[in-house]
Amino acid sequence: MAKAKSGGTRSFLRGRVGSDVYSIGKDAKGKKQQVVRSLAESVANPQTLAQMRGRMIMSTIMQAVSSMSVVIDHSFDNVPVGQPNVSEFIRRNYAAVKADVAAHPSADNTFGLVKYGEKGIMQGAYIVAAGSAADLAGATLNGATKVLTINLSAGASVADLRAKLGLGNEDYFTAVCITKDSKFLYSRFHISQSVDSATIISNDNIASIITLDGNVGVLLAFANNTITATFADFSENCGIIVSRKENSTYKHNDCVLDAPDDAPYTAEVALATYPQGSQRFLNGGGESDAPFTPEPPAGPIALSNIKYGDKAIQMNGLIFFDEMGNNKAITMDAANIEANGGAKVQLSTALNNLTSPTDVITLADGANTISARTWSDSTSLWLVPTNGEPSRICGIQDSGD
Secondary structure, X not given: OEEEOOOHHHXXXXXXXXXXXXXXXXXXXXXXXXXXXEOOOOOOXXXXXXXXXXXXXXXXXXXXXXXXHHHHOOOEOOOOOOHHHHHHHHHHHHHHHHHHHHHOOOOOOOEOOOOOOOOOOOOEXXXXXXXXXXXXXXXXXXXXXXXXXXXXOOOOEHHHHHHHHOOOOOOEEEEEEEOOOOOXXXXXXXXXXXXXXXXXXXXXXXXXXXXXXXXXXXXXEEEOOEEEEEEOOOOOOXXXXXXXXXXXXXXXXXXXXXXXXXXXXXXXXXXXXXXXXXXXXXXXXXXXXXXXXXXXXXXXXXXXXXXXXXXXXXXXEEEEHHHHOOOOOEEEEEEOOHHHOOEEEEEEOOXXXXXXOEEEEEOOOEEEEEOOOOOOOOEEEEEEEOOOOOEEEEEEEOOOO
């Protein structure tokens, strides 16, 4: 700190000039003096190896989130759609990538990692869906050859095709993959309801029997009692997500993408591109003795094991009095309530909207019970977090007709 009996430019200065901060003080005799304090040109920002490893993992996952949001914002059952689903994807896959980095730092890794500042999804064995629905039957997806095949018996009909795949009229399946050039590709397959179920499948009508939606071209063909779907682009880092409609709600299967054959980059290669500072050992430095490895934020609020009396219901499902009776308690298990700042259950006077809500219970982590009461027709119960958007737990109706 510098001192002067007179200020700069013949007067005392206040404020900052460049990296110098000017103020007015007094000396030991009480006379004014100019005080000059210099700021550091740059502030040390220790970047330990452990911290950079955590940032590398999170950067890799966030690039995947950016590419796969069209699927992963609603593919995890019993988690509210939107950001809570995305958070569940991050939570599960952060743990998976972290374990892979630790077990395979230089070879045989199942996740490719992004270099510092790099954009684009990398191939990896990502968990892209989780739920109670059964996997697809009767179809084989070969991502390397870009072909999905369904083998049928001679003279098979549309009804036979549904039975072969184990799909209901409103069910779908979606083939997804990550390519080596950082593209997330997906195509949804649906057996058309507008085609009579007794229709015999042929090469002439296959394109009208199976409808397709997605961001990759698919050529359908039928020959030798086999349906082939040839993708314009695909890869071995692929999987199939099944969507099954149950009580007006879609449920999904557990889907983990097949591990890629050669996923760039390994942790050894990618981590070397991240800037690293220095830190003294007793202040957290050193690879094996770093104070922490960054973890993703707490998981989203989740409700499970929801029951009306002894009848299990799905999240966003319906309760019908004529099937289940009235005046029964509703129980549920809740997770991550405290970590997310709290939540409560509110009763709405409308079936599909949160209208004129009244508080029912304040949720706690673990088991929760809504006491038996006389429930009214066309009402609904909602999960209302302290921070975030409400989501419907269930609708309540007098009749299931």
